[in-house]
Amino acid sequence: MTTHADSDRLRLIRTKVEANQRLSFEDGLYLHNHADLFTLGELANIVRERKNGNVTYYNVNEHLNPTNVCVYRCSFCAFRSDLKGPRAYVMSDEQILERAREATERGCTELHVVGGLHHQKPYEWYLNIIRIIHENFPRLHLKGYTAVEWDWFHRLTGRPTRDILAEFKSVGLGSLPGGGAEIFHPDVRSKICEYKASADDWLRIHQEAHELGLRSNATMLYGHIESPEHRVDHLIRLRELQDRTGGFQTFIPLAFHPDNTRLNHIQKPSGMTDLRVMALSRLMLDNFDHVKAYWIMLGIQTAQVAQSYGADDLDGTVVHEKIYHDAGSDSPQEMTVAEIRRLIEEAGRVPMERDTLYHEVVRGEGPNQWQIGRKLQLATI
Template structure:
């Protein structure tokens, strides 16, 4: 069997040549203890695609309800219908949140929440419509594939019809949540009742066909193993080959507090950076890799900008889901602080909107949006 050093040297040669890494290569990367070699290779790819830029956006989160029919073991956000914590936001609250976001100069509203079995599909359409009418300039990134599948069930419509209704109301793109881990060994244990892997992938396939871009995620650091994570990335890579509709991949660090898996430790800083680097190396057809500071912590997100990540997300106001699970990060950071963090990491801060247009501002409000050129990935890793 080749030594770790020889395996890593072979992988480095493939990375430098722009060749696609295999499942076995991914496992070799997972088994390596040479964190700096992983970071070096990931940084090479990161700079090949995105130069020295570090992207961020100004955004606000809305979680319309925390009532959910599913009981995923890792989730600390959900509530039963009669739980004292249960809530449903009404039109006035949604509109006020949208207006506040607009006044702050936000370019994006990120909307995800529970699957409330007593609310009709029209409520979820109305949330999008209320926001579009209150703040027409803001991009609406709303509803995970799990939510879309749930809407299709309660409305007795196809996924395509659900997406078309939401697009008509003002939907601009899909977030990447609900992917968790695709491999059935893990998915069946931590979230077996929710949308299957095939359903999640098909929702995004359909969204891409209808002209929507989307993100993708992976929840790591719980009961998952190396083979599960690499399998997850390859499934995403295959769909991206087919549709080219994914913009960003976000590795999400597991937060155990207040969940049914609270006996497990959080992922270590080493695992966070290793997963970030491997994501950049395996997902050769994804334009961007995001270090979501809310889950990673600000310091780790900074370092991740040298381990494959080119984006650290945004100002993030009113985030509930991961803070319910014990995230100790602040609810919000300022634009000035994000710019400082990126600059300290040796990158050039660039504000972007959801679709990766550069945002130029005058007097706190955006004045223009220009498309950010990244390396064309159509020939990478083929």
């Protein structure tokens, strides 16, 4: 039952949202724990439409996971394999270039490159992946490697991550994905991924990328052992870095999939939780232009509804995604452009194809006949 005090608190938060004022940690925690889902969605939609009007973005992309061999053994990961495990694989240069060729022939504007940290592969192997793709398929935007991978490259070489980022940029890296953030709070991070890059390292690496002119995304993995306080803390840390650099493009809340992980006793988040976290993210991250409903993790139906709970982006066609499907995602391996546009239109939104850096993509007759158009401007309503 809603008390008079609850109504007053929610009224004050609504006033802040409508006036485009920043919400506090306490506001975020109150919304997470006490606001009914429909009110939360209504408030998030105010921000969503203020920033992006009635448009929902998508892109035409593919994923490339060059290896699943990984030195780390994070408890939430179903993708990794030991070096001699039955599922272990390493892609050759020829296989990598064939994947890039396939993406190009499909009309992709982006190749998303992340994978395991193969302890027997030298730094140059990772660098060469970006170099050979860019040399052979220069139109593909290469969004590559999480902060955890950049930290690994530092450990391999002893070089500063800023120098490594600059070298990758010089051979064709276009931007960074947001993976590896998980949950920043040490009470959680020390339990689910204690050996890999710390929260401070993750934030520092993204700051360095921004200072080098590389844009990046940000994520939060929710629905495992974290509490609402940890979620709100994570969002505020991202917001603080965005205040300093302005380099984040999109935030993607990632629903934990427990199958085939060491946390398989945990029930996967419900659709109601997914929508609550989506809306809360949109409300707390007032300085992020975009919030993405990643249909691979949410499922198609929840991602479609999320467009009314703060999300203005559905990611893209994806293709060859392995990390979350290994963890039990039952979403399709890919969606066609026609299917994505239908999901957007059924939600009452206007579909808009974008490239990685949020420029309009103008299509011709064939899949390879496309051009980058205007920078997509935010709504001013």
